[in-house]
Amino acid sequence: MHSALPGPDAAPATLSLPADATGGGAGEVSDLLRLEQLRLYYHYLPISQLVAAINAVVFVAVQSLVIRPPVLIAWLYAVCMLALIRILGGMAFRRAAPTTGEMGRWRSYAILGAAVSGVVWGSAGVLLFPSMNVAHQVFVTFVLGGMVAGSVTTLAPLFPAFVLFAVFTVLPVIVRFMLENEVIHYAMSWMTLVFLVAVIIIARRSHHGMADMLRLRFENTALIGELLAAQEKLRRSHEDLERRVGERTAELSRTNAELQRFAYVASHDLQEPLRNAINFALLLEERYRERLDADGREFLQYIVSGVKQMRALVDDLLFHSRVGAPPRLAPTDCEALLTRVLSGFRTSIAESGAVVTHDALPVVQADAAQLAQVFVNLVSNAIKFRGSDPLRVHIGVEARDAEWVFSIRDNGIGIDPRYFEQIFDMFERLHSQAHYPGTGIGLAICKKVVESHHGRIWVDSEEGRGAAFLFTLPRV
Known part of the structure; x- marks a missing residue:
């Protein structure tokens, strides 16, 4: 069957x-x-x-x-x-x-x-x-x-x-x-x-x-x-992770924005009382200097110096907080920009006897004000941290693949390699205020500006043999 x-x-x-x-x-x-x-x-x-x-x-x-x-x-x-x-x-x-x-x-x-x-x-x-x-x-x-x-x-x-x-x-x-x-x-x-x-x-x-x-x-x-x-479990985990990352990113963005706002407001609000303090300190020095004894004049000098230092610190904090916003990119002639920057250092260059040279610099897409501050801070450090030999500073540039590599080289006191990363942090100083005055924010500003332009910044140096600060910017 x-x-x-x-x-x-x-x-x-x-x-x-x-x-x-x-x-x-x-x-x-x-x-x-x-x-x-x-x-x-x-x-x-x-x-x-x-x-x-x-x-x-x-x-x-x-x-x-x-x-x-x-x-x-x-x-x-x-x-x-x-x-x-x-x-x-x-x-x-x-x-x-x-x-x-x-x-x-x-x-x-x-x-x-x-x-x-x-x-x-x-x-x-x-x-x-x-x-x-x-x-x-x-x-x-x-x-x-x-x-x-x-x-x-x-x-x-x-x-x-x-x-x-x-x-x-x-x-x-x-x-x-x-x-x-x-x-x-x-x-x-x-x-x-x-x-x-x-x-x-x-x-x-x-x-x-x-x-x-x-x-x-x-x-x-x-x-x-x-x-x-x-x-399915992996997909749900991925979605949950994306959600949590999104929430965390939004939270960090809000926190960062609040911190930047706080720094800006605090710096801005501090400017007026500091301005009054320094003006009255200078007025006191001008009118009553002869009436003060040696100790009084020394104390007055401390006041003026401290207020100036605080004013510089507030200015740097204000600039650092502003860098948090996206840069306003535009064609920027680095040759003309560096000329304006160096003109502000004529007195310092003359007093230090420095010889400053530079290569022919290109036109880049950048925020001119922020890039100018990078050159200001790096040239200022080169002049400030000079050694006993006659100071030589050279600003160079080299084209590599899809980026420009800028360099500011000097023959100053140099930097111990142990501190290459540390010096780019906020308020990090390797020397006392008495020997080398400053706010400790300059290199942090440089790093923030360069990274906001999708570049990198680093240092190459040996203690006692000068330093070379290098940073990159995209080629147009």
């Missing part, structure tokens, strides 16, 4: 894997595997029973030449009724859609149906076996063997069902051949027995191969499910 059909790989798209195949341990996977094998069995059942009924009709038509009609009709009726019952059972299985916990009953029905089908078809080896007609005997054997061979594919998912069907179908004809007591019949019985053993071995291998394939499908499905779950 079974015929050769495509293997499980050819099952239609409507045959899907269980929804719960993505999880569980080895025992659960085994249950899912058995359930899927049972589904494959019932999936093939309707068409296999239809083909079996057609084969039975052809078989009866041929055997009607040698077997009495009542026997043929009774046997055909049994085959067709059994086929109908099994088809209805397959339909009931599809409607029930049993789970792993319910498959025991349906598995028993399947094995029982295959066994009964084997008994019905095996009865043909007795009832439809003509005693004196070898040709029809061979035909009976051929039909029964063909039914068994065809059922390898349809019954392989449920191996016990195949074994029962094959044994009950072929064993009666083997016995029938042996009862004929002729050499040719003995040979036919042994050949049929060998055929039975061979198809059982083949079906067993097919069963295991199909089981391995289904197990691999379940494992792949589980792996895909795990990968999708991991991907």
